[in-house]
Amino acid sequence: MYPHDAATDLQRRLAALSSPVKLVFFTQTFGCDTCLPARQAADRIAALSERVTVEEHNLVLDRDEVGEYGVEWAPALAVVGAKDAGMRYYGVPEGYEIESLVEAIEIAGGGGPTLSDDSLDALDTLERNVHLRVFVTPT
Amino acid sequence: MTASVIEATSFPDLAQRYRVTGVPKTVVDDRVEIMGAPAEDEFVAQVLQAGT
Numbered sequence: 001m002y003p004h005d006a007a008t009d010l011q012r013r014l015a016a017l018s019s020p021v022k023l024v025f026f027t028q029t030f031g032c033d034t035c036l037p038a039r040q041a042a043d044r045i046a047a048l049s050e051r052v053t054v055e056e057h058n059l060v061l062d063r064d065e066v067g068e069y070g071v072e073w074a075p076a077l078a079v080v081g082a083k084d085a086g087m088r089y090y091g092v093p094e095g096y097e098i099e100s101l102v103e104a105i106e107i108a109g110g111g112g113p114t115l116s117d118d119s120l121d122a123l124d125t126l127e128r129n130v131h132l133r134v135f136v137t138p139t
Numbered sequence: 140m141t142a143s144v145i146e147a148t149s150f151p152d153l154a155q156r157y158r159v160t161g162v163p164k165t166v167v168d169d170r171v172e173i174m175g176a177p178a179e180d181e182f183v184a185q186v187l188q189a190g191t
Contacts, residue, residue, distance in 0.1 A: 122183050133165065
């Protein structure tokens with residue numbers, strides 16, 4: 001459970017989503033100590049809003065979904081709104097990293113933080129997809 | 140552009156493979172490494188460098 005104030009803030013932000021967001025969770029049965037806590041963290045966020053749902057797949061068994069979402073490891077969350085913008089979270093979203101995941105949910109849901117017009121124009125010049133891997137630790 | 144956040148304590152092997160000695164660390168296309176959280180324009184410049 002979140003502290004009451006934090007839950008209220010998250011509920012308010014998730015209620016503002018203009019489109020539903022699906023957290024596509026990938027687990028694996030063996031050798032994944034963090035899969036259960038990651039699923040529980042996703043469930044806690046989804047419990048705050050009817051607009052956020054969790055769908056679970058198995059990294060080893062569900063090869064179609066692994067290919068569809070391009071997931072490499074477990075535990076993984078694909079944050080998918082009206083379209084899949086390619087946002088993934090690997091590991092357990094806890095501590096300050098809950099904020100990263102909630103911002104990803106807000107972006108997928110049609111809102112959230114954005115970049116300046118100058119940055120967006122510059123990134124529009126990219127001629128191919130680039131992939132960012134952002135390493136973090138929970139604090 | 141696509142992006143993955145990787146919680147390093149859950150993936151110590153990846154943290155080692157990508158030589159993560161501090162966080163946040165961003166690796167663009169497995170080529171360009173961005174340490175810390177630079178200003179937005181600097182971050183975008185480094186992403187563009189990796190993507191061209």
